[in-house]
Amino acid sequence: MSDERRPNVLYIMSDDHAAHAMTCYGSVINETPQMDRIADEGMRLDNCFCTNSICTPSRASILTGKYSHLNGVRVFNDMDQRQLTAPKLLQAAGYQTAIFGKWHLGHGGIHDPQGFDRWCVLPGQGLYHDPEMFDQGEKRVFPGYATDIITDMSLEWLEQRDRERPFFLMTHHKAPHRPWDPDEKHARMYEEIDIPEPPTLWDDYSHRATAAREAKMRISRDLRERDVKVPPPDGLSEEEYTRWAYQRYMKDYLRCVASVDDNVGRLLDWLDEEGLAEDTVVIYTSDQGFFLGDHGWYDKRFMYEESLRMPFVVRYPREIAAGSVSDDLILNVDFAPLFLDYAGLQTPRQMQGTSFRANLAGATPDDWRQSFYYRYYIHIDGGHSVWAHYGLRTDRYKLIFYHRTDPGPQEWELFDLQEDPLEMHSVYDDPAYAGVVAELKEELARLRSEVGDQEDPWPEEG
Ligand SMILES: [Ca+2]
Numbered sequence: 001m002s003d004e005r006r007p008n009v010l011y012i013m014s015d016d017h018a019a020h021a022m023t024c025y026g027s028v029i030n031e032t033p034q035m036d037r038i039a040d041e042g043m044r045l046d047n048c049f050c051t052n053s054i055c056t057p058s059r060a061s062i063l064t065g066k067y068s069h070l071n072g073v074r075v076f077n078d079m080d081q082r083q084l085t086a087p088k089l090l091q092a093a094g095y096q097t098a099i100f101g102k103w104h105l106g107h108g109g110i111h112d113p114q115g116f117d118r119w120c121v122l123p124g125q126g127l128y129h130d131p132e133m134f135d136q137g138e139k140r141v142f143p144g145y146a147t148d149i150i151t152d153m154s155l156e157w158l159e160q161r162d163r164e165r166p167f168f169l170m171t172h173h174k175a176p177h178r179p180w181d182p183d184e185k186h187a188r189m190y191e192e193i194d195i196p197e198p199p200t201l202w203d204d205y206s207h208r209a210t211a212a213r214e215a216k217m218r219i220s221r222d223l224r225e226r227d228v229k230v231p232p233p234d235g236l237s238e239e240e241y242t243r244w245a246y247q248r249y250m251k252d253y254l255r256c257v258a259s260v261d262d263n264v265g266r267l268l269d270w271l272d273e274e275g276l277a278e279d280t281v282v283i284y285t286s287d288q289g290f291f292l293g294d295h296g297w298y299d300k301r302f303m304y305e306e307s308l309r310m311p312f313v314v315r316y317p318r319e320i321a322a323g324s325v326s327d328d329l330i331l332n333v334d335f336a337p338l339f340l341d342y343a344g345l346q347t348p349r350q351m352q353g354t355s356f357r358a359n360l361a362g363a364t365p366d367d368w369r370q371s372f373y374y375r376y377y378i379h380i381d382g383g384h385s386v387w388a389h390y391g392l393r394t395d396r397y398k399l400i401f402y403h404r405t406d407p408g409p410q411e412w413e414l415f416d417l418q419e420d421p422l423e424m425h426s427v428y429d430d431p432a433y434a435g436v437v438a439e440l441k442e443e444l445a446r447l448r449s450e451v452g453d454q455e456d457p458w459p460e461e462g
């Protein structure tokens with residue numbers, strides 16, 4: 001296949017940006033005009049999900065097309081880059097490849113990026129201001145704001161590329177990850193207004209498994225002063241404190257998002273100026289979702305919708321209809337096969353995901369998945385105290401099994417997303433759903449077998 005027919009791929013991924021903080025997903029708390037451009041001129045995926053809602057594992061699944069138990073990155077462990085990844089195959093097929101920004105898969109030796117002609121990545125989580133970065137392994141400090149710097153690097157690399165060959169560029173923002181440090185340009189956004197509170201801010205976790213109650217991600221008590229940046233005013237009641245902390249948290253989070261949005265616009269403008277918009281697949285996504293006060297929380301990890309859903313907008317005018325929307329179940333393990341498909345490459349058998357190029361073109365295969373498997377491995381870490389769990393989601397139901405590694409009763413949750421889209425009331429024990437539970441348990445066993453995750457109980461991971 002000639003290079004003229006192989007599109008460029010510009011993959012922009014932020015960190016912890018929830019779909020419900022994007023206008024095109026119906027946000028009532030902010031506006032994202034640049035990200036919306038991609039959706040308006042391309043497709044928005046309404047059911048794109050991660051298979052393990054935490055930064056490092058999602059990134060490993062995106063590169064390898066595999067679930068956490070097979071790529072070895074279940075938690076925050078470093079990834080062995082000797083594995084087969086999409087960037088390696090694209091590079092070998094003649095693509096120019098680069099990654100700038102957040103990596104979070106380990107550093108040095110077998111953990112440094114492989115498959116990239118050019119890379120410059122943040123160490124671990126990295127800093128928002130004047131970040132140190134590993135520039136092809138060499139540590140350097142870059143003055144400025146991380147989101148701008150990562151975009152600058154992307155543009156510089158694009159400018160100097162070989163124009164005769166297609167490119168694959170991963171622009172990975174640190175923002176809007178905790179501790180939500182905005183830049184000067186956006187520091188005073190929202191100063192004069194209150195951000196609307198989500199309907200589940202006052203969730204009391206009744207009608208659910210113990211895990212929800214025990215999680216330490218509550219706006220009302222678990223944010224640190226580093227997160228809200230100033231000490232709280234004296235004399236606040238718990239309710240008043242929660243409202244105050246929610247505003248502090250959300251405003252900084254949304255300021256970080258605003259900077260990402262501006263920088264997405266810079267890349268889109270550049271593609272327009274270069275006449276590359278038609279020949280480039282542009283994707284904007286995030287490594288997982290996030291709780292924006294939903295269920296009274298910040299952070300992610302749980303299999304609940306706000307954390308499970310990845311925003312995903314994509315533009316490729318040659319194949320994708322402007323303003324289209326898909327509700328197909330798409331997973332982060334599908335991304336690598338998609339990248340390869342655009343390059344005219346087959347999905348290697350060891351990759352577990354499936355290319356959704358046809359879905360994006362409006363032609364969903366008849367046998368497309370109707371359910372998917374999810375698993376979160378970290379059982380009660382020091383900071384967030386979420387329980388390890390796994391489960392499945394279909395278009396209507398979600399079954400979650402909280403698997404404790406310590407002795408304790410088994411706990412399940414079942415949500416009927418049609419009747420209870422906010423997941424406030426588990427119907428696992430409701431006799432009316434007994435048939436659904438039985439069917440879903442069978443399907444869960446089938447999915448676990450299909451993805452090859454039957455290790456139970458699993459070893460503790462460091
Ligand atoms: Ca993340």
